[in-house]
Amino acid sequence: MLKRMEWPTLAILTVTYQIWLFATTYLAEWSVFAAVIISAIAIAQFSSLQHEMLHGHPFRDQRLNAALVFPALTLIVPYLRFRDTHLAHHHDNALTDPFDDPESNYLDGGDWEQFSVIRRGLLTFNNTLAGRLLLGPLIGTFAFIRSDLRNLGQDPKILRGWLWHMPAAALVIVWVHFAAMPLWAYAISCYGALSLLRIRTFLEHQAHERARGRTVVIEDRGPLALLFLNNNFHAVHHMHPRVAWYRLPSLYRQNAERYLRQNGGYRYRSYSEIFRRYLLTRKDPVVHPLWRRG
Numbered sequence: 001m002l003k004r005m006e007w008p009t010l011a012i013l014t015v016t017y018q019i020w021l022f023a024t025t026y027l028a029e030w031s032v033f034a035a036v037i038i039s040a041i042a043i044a045q046f047s048s049l050q051h052e053m054l055h056g057h058p059f060r061d062q063r064l065n066a067a068l069v070f071p072a073l074t075l076i077v078p079y080l081r082f083r084d085t086h087l088a089h090h091h092d093n094a095l096t097d098p099f100d101d102p103e104s105n106y107l108d109g110g111d112w113e114q115f116s117v118i119r120r121g122l123l124t125f126n127n128t129l130a131g132r133l134l135l136g137p138l139i140g141t142f143a144f145i146r147s148d149l150r151n152l153g154q155d156p157k158i159l160r161g162w163l164w165h166m167p168a169a170a171l172v173i174v175w176v177h178f179a180a181m182p183l184w185a186y187a188i189s190c191y192g193a194l195s196l197l198r199i200r201t202f203l204e205h206q207a208h209e210r211a212r213g214r215t216v217v218i219e220d221r222g223p224l225a226l227l228f229l230n231n232n233f234h235a236v237h238h239m240h241p242r243v244a245w246y247r248l249p250s251l252y253r254q255n256a257e258r259y260l261r262q263n264g265g266y267r268y269r270s271y272s273e274i275f276r277r278y279l280l281t282r283k284d285p286v287v288h289p290l291w292r293r294g
Helices: 007-030 032-054 062-068 079-089 117-125 129-134 136-150 156-178 183-201 223-227 234-239 245-254 256-262 271-278
Strands: none
Touching (some): 007 032, 007 183, 007 245, 032 062, 032 079, 079 156, 117 129, 129 136, 129 183, 129 271, 136 183, 156 183, 234 245, 234 256
């Protein structure tokens, strides 16, 4: 088993837990403001590690991987539900489909026509990067929970996922209750972490007639790339979902032209370029431009 372990993943998981523990205790005694910022970063890093675990890292045993990320540091996202919906998202033929892709940010035109002016305005703002940072966690969490409630009686995995989530979230709440960090401050950290993760998901997929033209490559190697565990090489990840995060950049460099040819050149040089272009500018329409049902 030792030979099969992915030591970089275990190392960064260990450091992430240590930073989170430090932020909720000693740092919170010194400055709650600093603790909120550092906790948000640690929780976002932890979420990226959960993504690695559900794809079969660092062990082949999925139960052991799940145990490594059992505490629900985000409080609101059940790991088993994240796993099930994300693996369904990896059916590339359904990418961006408002109905069949659980992680699609597009809506069906028929639904859009029934929305109020205020709701349309909020969703339009949500398609700017600033909107995704400010409103994205609220809108995304609401849609996620509403979908699970609607399908609760049809899919037994939903109830199981939430039942397992209860002790995982309770463990974190009890820790924070006895630690130095106020629970309200920790809730802000969770929202901040979900906001940071919206930077990654903001434009990682686009509407395109070809499935492989829907997934982006962002050639960033800075702090955000580490925070997202190189998932900015998203087209590479979708083509090789079992490849560990620390191998994605080299895999891309070895044959960049091939990946860009297959995804139709859907590429950005860095996250700073994305901030410059889309902070206050809508990147995509809310309504899916190619598909409509009914």
